[in-house]
Amino acid sequence: MSDVSRRRFLKLGACVVGGACATDALPSLAQAAEGDDITTLRTTLPYPRVQLASIGQLTIGREQLTTYPDQASPVVLVKLGRPAINGVGPERDIVAFSRRCSHMGGTLNFRQGTGTLHCPLHYAMFDAQKGGLLVIGQATDNLPQLELEVDAAGNVFAVGISGLLYGRQANILPNSGTV
Amino acid sequence: MSSIYHGEDRVPVPPADAQQFTTVCSYCIVGCGYKVYKWPLGKEGGPLPHQNALRADYRTQQPEQAGTWIAPAMHSVVTERSGQRFNIVVMPDKDCVVNKGNHSIRGGTHGDVLYAPDRPTADRLTHPLLYRGHSRLPTTWNEAIELGARVIKATLDTWGPDAIAMKCFDHGGGGGGFENNWAVGSFFFTGIGTKMASIHNRPAYNSEVFASGDAGIAPLPSAYLDAKLADTIVLVGANSYETQSIYFLEHMLPNLGGGTLPLKQQVLPAEPHARGRMIIVDPRRTSTVAVAEAHAGKDNVLHLQINNGTDIALLNALSRLIHEQGWHDQGFIDRRTNNFSAFQQANLAQSLDEAVQLTGISKAQMMQAAQWIAKPKASAARRRTLFLYEKGLIWGLKNYENVASVVDLALLTGNLGKPGTGCSRLGGHQEGYSRPGYPGQRPPVNVDDVAIKGGASKVFWVAGCNPVGGTLNAQHFRAALAQRTALVNQALDATNSGSLDDKVAAVMSALDKGGLFLIVQDIYPTETAQDAHLVLPAAQWGEMNLTSINGERRLRLYQKFMDAPGIAEPDWKIMARMAQRLESLYRAEGKTEMAARFSGFTWTSDEDVFRAAAAGVKGAQEDYGDTTYAMLKALGTNGVQTPVQEMKNGMPVGTTRLYMDETRFTFIPAAWPGFPSQIQALMNDPRYPFWVNNGRANHGWQTLYDDARKPYVIGREPFPHVEIHPKDAQRLDIASGDLIELFNPYGSVSAMAVVTDSNAPGHVFMLFEHPKGWLNSLTTDYVDPATTIPYYKGTKAGIRKIGTLSGVNGQLTFIPMNQA
Numbered sequence: 001m002s003d004v005s006r007r008r009f010l011k012l013g014a015c016v017v018g019g020a021c022a023t024d025a026l027p028s029l030a031q032a033a034e035g036d037d038i039t040t041l042r043t044t045l046p047y048p049r050v051q052l053a054s055i056g057q058l059t060i061g062r063e064q065l066t067t068y069p070d071q072a073s074p075v076v077l078v079k080l081g082r083p084a085i086n087g088v089g090p091e092r093d094i095v096a097f098s099r100r101c102s103h104m105g106g107t108l109n110f111r112q113g114t115g116t117l118h119c120p121l122h123y124a125m126f127d128a129q130k131g132g133l134l135v136i137g138q139a140t141d142n143l144p145q146l147e148l149e150v151d152a153a154g155n156v157f158a159v160g161i162s163g164l165l166y167g168r169q170a171n172i173l174p175n176s177g178t179v
Numbered sequence: 180m181s182s183i184y185h186g187e188d189r190v191p192v193p194p195a196d197a198q199q200f201t202t203v204c205s206y207c208i209v210g211c212g213y214k215v216y217k218w219p220l221g222k223e224g225g226p227l228p229h230q231n232a233l234r235a236d237y238r239t240q241q242p243e244q245a246g247t248w249i250a251p252a253m254h255s256v257v258t259e260r261s262g263q264r265f266n267i268v269v270m271p272d273k274d275c276v277v278n279k280g281n282h283s284i285r286g287g288t289h290g291d292v293l294y295a296p297d298r299p300t301a302d303r304l305t306h307p308l309l310y311r312g313h314s315r316l317p318t319t320w321n322e323a324i325e326l327g328a329r330v331i332k333a334t335l336d337t338w339g340p341d342a343i344a345m346k347c348f349d350h351g352g353g354g355g356g357f358e359n360n361w362a363v364g365s366f367f368f369t370g371i372g373t374k375m376a377s378i379h380n381r382p383a384y385n386s387e388v389f390a391s392g393d394a395g396i397a398p399l400p401s402a403y404l405d406a407k408l409a410d411t412i413v414l415v416g417a418n419s420y421e422t423q424s425i426y427f428l429e430h431m432l433p434n435l436g437g438g439t440l441p442l443k444q445q446v447l448p449a450e451p452h453a454r455g456r457m458i459i460v461d462p463r464r465t466s467t468v469a470v471a472e473a474h475a476g477k478d479n480v481l482h483l484q485i486n487n488g489t490d491i492a493l494l495n496a497l498s499r500l501i502h503e504q505g506w507h508d509q510g511f512i513d514r515r516t517n518n519f520s521a522f523q524q525a526n527l528a529q530s531l532d533e534a535v536q537l538t539g540i541s542k543a544q545m546m547q548a549a550q551w552i553a554k555p556k557a558s559a560a561r562r563r564t565l566f567l568y569e570k571g572l573i574w575g576l577k578n579y580e581n582v583a584s585v586v587d588l589a590l591l592t593g594n595l596g597k598p599g600t601g602c603s604r605l606g607g608h609q610e611g612y613s614r615p616g617y618p619g620q621r622p623p624v625n626v627d628d629v630a631i632k633g634g635a636s637k638v639f640w641v642a643g644c645n646p647v648g649g650t651l652n653a654q655h656f657r658a659a660l661a662q663r664t665a666l667v668n669q670a671l672d673a674t675n676s677g678s679l680d681d682k683v684a685a686v687m688s689a690l691d692k693g694g695l696f697l698i699v700q701d702i703y704p705t706e707t708a709q710d711a712h713l714v715l716p717a718a719q720w721g722e723m724n725l726t727s728i729n730g731e732r733r734l735r736l737y738q739k740f741m742d743a744p745g746i747a748e749p750d751w752k753i754m755a756r757m758a759q760r761l762e763s764l765y766r767a768e769g770k771t772e773m774a775a776r777f778s779g780f781t782w783t784s785d786e787d788v789f790r791a792a793a794a795g796v797k798g799a800q801e802d803y804g805d806t807t808y809a810m811l812k813a814l815g816t817n818g819v820q821t822p823v824q825e826m827k828n829g830m831p832v833g834t835t836r837l838y839m840d841e842t843r844f845t846f847i848p849a850a851w852p853g854f855p856s857q858i859q860a861l862m863n864d865p866r867y868p869f870w871v872n873n874g875r876a877n878h879g880w881q882t883l884y885d886d887a888r889k890p891y892v893i894g895r896e897p898f899p900h901v902e903i904h905p906k907d908a909q910r911l912d913i914a915s916g917d918l919i920e921l922f923n924p925y926g927s928v929s930a931m932a933v934v935t936d937s938n939a940p941g942h943v944f945m946l947f948e949h950p951k952g953w954l955n956s957l958t959t960d961y962v963d964p965a966t967t968i969p970y971y972k973g974t975k976a977g978i979r980k981i982g983t984l985s986g987v988n989g990q991l992t993f994i995p996m997n998q999a
Contacts, residue, residue, distance in 0.1 A: 045188055072240035085990070102250065104281065105243035114994055121243065122281070122428050123420070123470045123999045127992040131184065133895060136466050136877055136996040138424055140252035140287040141891060142184040163184055167241035167248050170189030174226045174238050 045172045047160040052077050052096060052146075055089055055154040061112040065099070068146060068158045069172060073165055074099040074107065075146060077156070078128060080115050085131035086162070088148040094156060096146035097132050100166040103139035117143060132163070144171070185251040185891060191266055192249065193217075193232040194224035200738040201272070201815050203727070204286035205353030205720035206880050208606030209426045210729025211286050212275025212816025215721070215740045220256055220264040246273035246280035252288040252891065257295050259742045267293055267741065269721075275816035277403065277729065283424035285880050288892065292885040293721065294744040299888040303702055304716035305745025310671055315714055320746065320756065322679075327713050328760035329683045330696050334637045335371065337687070340618075343367075344375035344626055344636035346650075348643030351609030351727025353720035353885075354702065354750065355643070356737070357801075358785050361792035362751035363642065364614025366758050370777045374619035375630040380649025380882075383623040383967035387573045388604055390583035394590070395844040397800040399610070400837040401565065401601030402731045402820070406430040407439040408446060408599030409565040410453070411551045415460045415490065415585055416571015416972075420467040421877035423569075423605050426730065427467065431457070435475035446598060450560035454479065456551050461571060462487050462872050463902070463944050464937045466996045473999035481547055487870045487942065488576035488858070488973045489538040492851045494584035495526040496534035497549050498591050502527055506553035508561060508593025516590050518846040525848035526587055537851070539939075553592045563599030564592060570607065570874065571972060576854065578968035583849035590846055596838030603730070608881070611727035613795030622967050627651070628960070632659040637690040642700040642750060643717070645882045647707045648953035651969040652960040654926030664710040666694030671712070686712075700753060703884055706950060717750050718743035724785040726803075726811065728821055732834070734803055735818035736811035739785075751788045755780035796821075806831045857959040861975035867923045869907070870942045871976050873954045876900075877996075882948040897987055898931040899949035903978070907941065908934040911980055916988025918981040921945070923974065926956035929981060931988075935995040943978070947971075 048069050058064070060081035068075045077096040080087070084095045097117060099108045106121030110128070116135060117126045124137025132143030144163035150156050161171050193216035200215040216232050218224075224231030226238045235247035253270045269289035273280030294303045307323035308315035334342045347363050348355050367373055376384040388398050406412060407430055419427035433439050434455035443452040457471050458481045471480045485493055501507055512519055535542055552564050566589045568582070575581045589595060589602035617623070627650055630636035639660075647657045670689035674681050686696055699711040702719045722743035728734045743749075748756075758780040765774035782788045786808045796802045802822035810830055811818060820833035854862065861867050879886050879896065886892040901921070903913060913919060917932045921943075930945055930952045938944055945954045957976050962969045 100243070103287075105241070105245070105248065107243070114998070116994060118999070123466075123473060125994070125996075125999070127994055130990065130992045133184075133990075133992045134284070134878075135992050135994045136421075138281075138283045138287065138428075138877075140250045140282075140284055144188075161188055162186065164188055164190060164251055167243070167245060168189075169192050169226065169237040169249070173240070 045170060047172065050158050051155050052148075052158050053156045055094070055150065055156060058094065063110040068096070069161065072173070075158075076108070076110050076117070077146075078110060080129055082129060084129040086145055086147070088150050088156065094148065095128055096148055096158060097126070097128065098144040098161070098165050101139060102141050102143055102163070102166055103137060105166040108143070187251040190249045190251055190254050192224040192237060193266070193268055194222055195230060195232055197224070197232040198740075199232065200740040202269075202721065202737045202740070203352070203609075203729070203735050203816065205289065206285045206608070207283070207423060208609050208730040209277060209423050210352070210609050210727070210733060210735070211278035211282055211425050212272035212735070213269055213286065213289070214272045215738070216268040217265050217740055220266055244280065246271070250287060251290070252889075253290045255290040255293045255295055255298065257293050257741050265741070269293075272816045277429070277733065278425045279429060281425050281429055284878050284892075288889050291889040291891070293741065294719070299890065302704060302888075303744045303747070304704060304714060305747060306716060308711075308714035310668060310712040312672060315708075315711065320748075323713055323715060324756050324760050326679060326682060327698060328757055328764060329679065330686050331371075331638055331757070332761055332764050333683060333687050334690065334696075338637060340372040341375050341630075341635060342637045343371050343373050343640070344377075344630040344638070345373065345640045345642070346377045346379065346626065346644050346646055347640070349378045349612055351611030354717065355608070356611040356725030356727045357613045357792040357796070358723070358725050358788040359750035360611055361613045361788055361795055362754040362780070364795065365780065366754040368615045368618055370758055370761065372618055372776070374617075374624055375626050375636050376617060376619070377626040379644040380646050382625045382627040382650060382962060382969065384617050384619060385623050385966050385968060387578070387968060388582050389621070389966050390579045390847050390849070391586050391602070391604070393845065394583070394586045394847050395842065396586060396595065396602060397837055398604050399606065399728075399730055399732055399800055400595065401603045402835045403430045405565050405599050405601050405836065407434050408443055408563060409434065409455055410556065410562040410599065411456045411458060411564045413458045413460070413552065413564060413566045414467065415494075415566070415568040416573070416575060417567060417569040417605050418461065418465040418467045418874060419567075419605060420470045421465070422607070422875050423730065424877065426605070432470070432474050435471060435479060451557050456480070458483065458548050458551055460485055460490065460493065462938065462942060464997050466877070466999070469997045469999040481544065481551060483540050483544060483548060484939065486537065486539045487872055488854065488970070490572055490575050491577070491580050491584045491849060492529060492534040492537045493540060493545070494588050495529035495849070495851065496531055496538075496545055497552065498584075498588050499527050499529055499531065500545055500549040501553045501591060504549065504554070506549070506555065507591045511593030512591070515841065516844050516846055518848075521848040522587050522591075522846035525850040526584060529851060533851070552588070561593060563597065564594045565600055566594065566602040567605050569605040573604065574969065574971040576970055576973060577852050578963040579965040580849035580852055583847035587846050587849060590844055595844065596836070596840070596842065598836070601836070606730045609727040609729055610801065611725070612801065613792040615795065622965055625962060625967050627656055631656065631663075631695070634663070634693055636695070638696045638698070640698040640700070641707055645705040645707050645884065648948055648950065648955060649882055651955055651958045651962070651971060652925055653953050653955035653958070655960070660695070660697070660707075660710050663693060663695035664697050664712070666692060667696055667712055670694065700750065702747070705884065715753050716745060716747035717753065718747050722747070723749040724808065726789055728801055732800055732821045733818050734806070734811065734821050735814070735816060736808055738812075749785065751782065751785070755782060800837065804831065855961045855970070857961040858970070858973060858975070861923060861959070867975040867977050868941060869921075869976050869978055871921065871945055871954070871957055871974050872938065872942060872972055873945045873947045874972075876946055879946065879949075883950060887950060895991060896946070896949070897951070898929070899946035899952040899954065900933045901930040902933050902935050902937050902944040904936055904938055904940045904942070905934050907943075908932065911978060913980050914983070915993035916991060917983050920979050920981055921957055921976040922979070923957055923976040925959055925974070928952045928954065928956040933993050935997070937995065937997050
């Protein structure tokens with residue numbers, strides 16, 4: 001499938017949620033969300049598989065700052081201490097997000113008490129437990145969330161990103177190996 | 180459990196040869212500038228600067244605030260009437276002085292709301308619909324116009340002009356503009372001549388700021404520059420971080436943070452300057468309060484958490500304190516105002532003890548506010564205070580006195596016609612008002628009560644509004660609409676003949692028996708259209724050229740960049756078609772006088788109507804004189820601030836700020852009026868213990884007509900939210916995400932609870948408009964008798980828990996929005 005038609009499909013996939021909500025059936029929001037075939041939302045970009053942490057090193061609420069998929073993309077990984085959307089690990093509470101605000105690219109700070117990420121530029125706030133959902137602010141999408149995997153030894157790997165990173169046309173920079 | 184998001188991890192970039200257009204956001208009053216890129220599907224720009232229209236190097240990470248990032252919500256693929264498909268990107272313009280590349284969540288999601296047959300906007304109205312046998316079926320323009328014109332003419336001939344009621348948009352921005360407003364006004368006022376007119380979801384044809392007009396102050400006298408220069412900004416009943424987001428972020432916050440000090444020193448070198456302060460009058464601790472405090476420090480922000488409806492007492496108490504301290508501007512009062520003694524007797528008589536008791540604001544806080552507003556700066560320079568108010572005041576207890584009390588405070592302190600000052604409404608939608616005069620009187624007739632519920636009108640034309648949820652006391656309005664339109668349905672159902680004559684006869688007999696013929700003109704099949712007999716599909720922003728002004732009177736051209744869906748037409752063209760048909764029907768009968776009233780709708784382009792509409796704004800704050808589309812095209816997203824003073828070298832010269840001359844103003848006396856009887860009755864009834872304040876939210880626009888088609892927006896607000904205090908929630912066993920019911924004698928509504936201490940106990944806040952729960956089912960039928968503006972912001976209700984909807988709240992966030 002070409003990139004263009006794949007993106008169209010994603011837009012259609014997303015509209016099941018909004019379209020159903022817009023008309024009448026109350027429960028369809030939940031049904032549509034549960035019915036999403038996660039494989040259709042997977043990217044075709046060549047994401048690297050990068051180890052970000054080991055479960056044993058993680059302390060609840062203490063964020064770890066690193067980069068993914070390349071050094072120009074700061075990310076935060078945190079064990080929230082409560083189950084989170086797309087969380088991994090035995091408690092399904094380990095999540096990672098881009099630290100560039102999906103409004104205009106400000107660098108976000110994590111706040112432990114609320115489990116939120118805050119932008120100093122225009123005061124956007126994102127909920128780390130809810131897939132990086134915008135709590136308030138002027139961003140037009142969630143904070144891009146890293147797709148994580150945990151191997152048998154408890155190593156946490158980033159394998160992809162849901163959502164477009166601020167400041168990029170594609171999450172993997174063209175010729176990123178050489179630039 | 181899945182999250183709500185767009186999902187893309189790449190977007191196409193416009194190629195270097197993409198078509199480019201300039202426009203302005205279709206939504207709020209701030210009117211941020213936008214650029215539109217359009218290019219054929221299947222083509223894409225490259226990552227090198229010379230390969231894309233943004234001249235950006237996409238091989239590298241773009242820095243923050245670069246203005247070159249295309250968010251997924253800014254992109255769409257549309258299908259034009261030719262069947263050709265195009266990529267479209269709508270992104271904020273960094274060269275526009277209003278937003279400098281910034282955008283709100285509303286303007287930043289324009290890609291999501293462009294019509295596309297394979298996206299959530301697929302339910303746009305594409306063809307006229309006509310009621311036939313229990314449903315509304317597509318028909319041709321000719322049949323739709325013929326039936327509409329015949330029913331309107333028969334009604335006009337039988338019962339006169341007031342038998343035809345209308346409720347129409349009057350705004351700028353999306354779907355409005357000078358063009359469409361002029362055509363609507365010409366049809367209903369010059370053509371029909373009806374007094375049964377009302378403006379979008381309000382019950383009457385009124386200004387929301389009659390008191391400001393009576394004082395001699397236009398609704399939008401200031402410039403956004405003034406927010407950068409002010410010593411103090413006073414927000415009354417406005418949550419600007421969420422509802423005028425970019426004005427707040429780009430013009431107010433920099434002042435509060437001290438970032439505009441160099442500008443202040445440069446523009447006003449003769450006086451001392453400090454970072455700006457902000458006073459926020461609001462019953463709720465809003466995100467605006469939180470963000471202002473985070474940016475300016477708590478010492479520079481004063482939140483007056485007022486009791487619902489008590490603004491007049493507070494503002495008059497401030498006037499009194501300032502006058503008692505001698506901080507008023509006697510020179511300004513003497514030189515530039517009339518009627519001070521009436522103000523003195525009414526406003527300054529406000530007892531401070533009574534004000535404290537009514538408002539819940541302490542004397543110390545009032546004194547601090549008085550100091551911030553008017554205590555002279557060092558070297559005796561007067562403070563420059565900018566008063567900005569919006570719906571919390573306008574739709575408060577009593578519209579006329581509410582607005583008068585803030586206007587009077589501005590006059591008392593001399594804050595008009597100087598840099599850094601002003602007394603302006605902030606605005607909701609943009610403005611583009613130009614119409615022939617309304618034939619009615621002041622106070623204007625309450626169309627909901629008289630024409631619809633009362634039966635005085637037989638035809639009701641609703642354009643660009645959704646009154647079944649947006650008007651006051653909406654449950655009763657819905658009942659009347661459903662009952663009266665059903666009589667017409669039954670008459671049409673009983674007519675088996677296909678002849679138009681039989682249909683018109685059936686409609687007329689139903690109208691004679693109390694029926695109502697409903698025409699809805701819109702872009703979507705609204706809830707109001709569910710009762711309609713004739714549905715007319717209109718073009719939207721981007722599908723026609725239009726012009727509007729923003730909150731500092733900045734006039735710009737919003738270019739057409741795509742086709743309207745199906746056979747939808749701009750509103751002005753629909754009005755013209757109907758008028759032309761009526762003209763010919765009257766001419767055929769030899770009724771030349773009636774025919775003449777519907778003549779003149781001969782425009783052939785958007786610009787023809789724009790030029791015709793210049794007649795309706797002569798001498799007003801919107802006066803654009805001889806400005807043409809070509810001039811506006813050349814001026815791009817910065818446009819020109821009206822009124823246009825003159826033409827210089829073939830280009831319009833505008834006005835930054837009004838009243839820099841010696842204009843005289845009039846104090847409007849406004850004493851605390853007490854609560855109206857409808858509210859008193861609720862206050863005295865223990866079954867309705869909660870004050871229900873209400874308003875908009877950051878992520879939603881108006882009735883959510885577009886947002887219901889934006890998955891990211893409606894996904895996070897599947898039901899309207901109600902903010903309830905933890906103490907009240909605990910007592911009622913309510914948790915965040917629970918479904919609750921609010922009820923009072925006027926109606927009931929369900930909503931989703933959000934437990935937060937943003938309101939005081941006993942006070943809740945509900946989202947104003949949402950298709951799955953209309954707050955207005957709870958509002959009373961009270962309107963200010965002086966202006967026919969409702970007290971939307973104040974009603975009382977009981978609350979009960981319904982339960983929890985599994986699977987819904989797991990995706991949503993309930994973290995309080997008012998922290999920063």
